Amino acid sequence: MLPKRLVLGTGISTGSPTDFVTTILDQGAARTSAYVCFANVHMLVEAHRDPSFQQVLEEASLVTPDGTPVAAAVGWFHKQPQERVAGMDLVPVLLLEAARRNQSVYFYGTTPEVLQAIVARARRELPTLRIVGTHSPPFRPLTPEEDAADVAAINAADPDLLFVALGCPRQERWMANHRSQIKACMLGVGQAFLVYAGLEQRLPPWARRMGLEWTYRLWLEPRRLWRRYLVTNSHFLYLMTRSTLARLGGRG
Template sequence: MHALLHKRQVLNTAISTGTPADFVDAILQLGAARSSAYVCCANAHMLVEAHRRPAFRQILVEANVVTPDGSPVAAAVGWFHGTPQARVAGMDLLPALLAAAAERGQSVYFYGTTAAVLAAMVARARRELPALRIAGVHAPPFRPLSPAEEEADVAAINAADPDLLFVALGCPRQEQWMAAHRGQIRACMLGVGQAFRVYAGLEPRLPVWARRLWLEWTYRLWQEPRRLAGRYFVTNTWFVYLLARAALARLVSGHTSGSPPHPTNQL
């Protein structure tokens, strides 16, 4: 198995780096090895939460792969470490991994959202990727599960024996769920949240040109203003502030030492 993706620090969170193809290959290798591993897709909101909550930051620290899901996160990797980094969003990673899994004969399992979303996902996958092995699907109830229900879900997933387990429970619940089940589930788990609804065709994405202008958050805000207004206005402001503070500290450090900071310094 090849070495995992190199990580770079952004706001004290280690972000995995590489091309989108590198991410797909590394994740499929984790799945093929039946590693009890997990992958987090980090946007600005997640990095701010990691900065504010040490317990959540530890979940990201222990993740096997942390993708630069948001354009600002990918850009920050490039700004602070001098190497351009492409965005690797969960919404793009999901279909790419399904296509690659179909080619390699690896199996997948979908866990989360609703039965209707899962049915639409399976229908699309069977239509576009007839060779894809779908080991199973399950939509748990929208409430805390009892220990017996948790054990039953884990047993069902392990019995299905997927290479990849896609998890859509919303942030931070899906990240907490994956971290809690490392060592119990014999698969590579991926927290992809909203990607389920997009793949199912129940929620459109903005055109590529709009995504390149970092407008995707405004579109989601328009869709769910009550739920997302506070998150975006507060966390986006915090993210910009924390980046500016890190950049200033880096600049002062460089002037003080007479040389630029080492590229692996934490931000």
């Protein structure tokens, strides 16, 4: 398992993107019922505010530094350079490697239209990829019967990798709640579904390296995301400053 380093109380897994891909595929092949969280600023702030969500991240097999600020914080606090390991970047690589290894995948979440676009691209670019199922659950809490039916369907399909897109923090809580029930490596990739489906564009690589993707998404969905990005990002900077001062003072 990849080592974790604490950032604002959350353990962030460290290693190269290749290390993460190999570890995820190995866990999928082992059917260990593991789950992977892709941590950005919003997720770390939510974990800092909510002990139950903090526990969800602590129990994850891997917590990748999805956001540029999170990767930079690992380097800042632990003097250890760390690349960003974003879900949007890992999804196409994982699908490619799964096809090469003859490992199977299942897509759970989002809408039927997005799932259809994902499958169409995967079948076009990776004709040997074993897609064993897709399902778009309702955008509401499931009844116990509905949840049991979804779990049964996933296990019957027997995927190595289960890609989950229910939105944060719902998808992370869903994976944690189903860790002992679903025998696959679950990945909470959220927005990566839209990007892979070709329904949302990404900024150029230079802008991603500067950590500007949040500004682009804010521009796309200002009414929904303004609070998450402006208020949450400000709170993240406050927590980083407080933690840094505490360390300098010998208290952290």
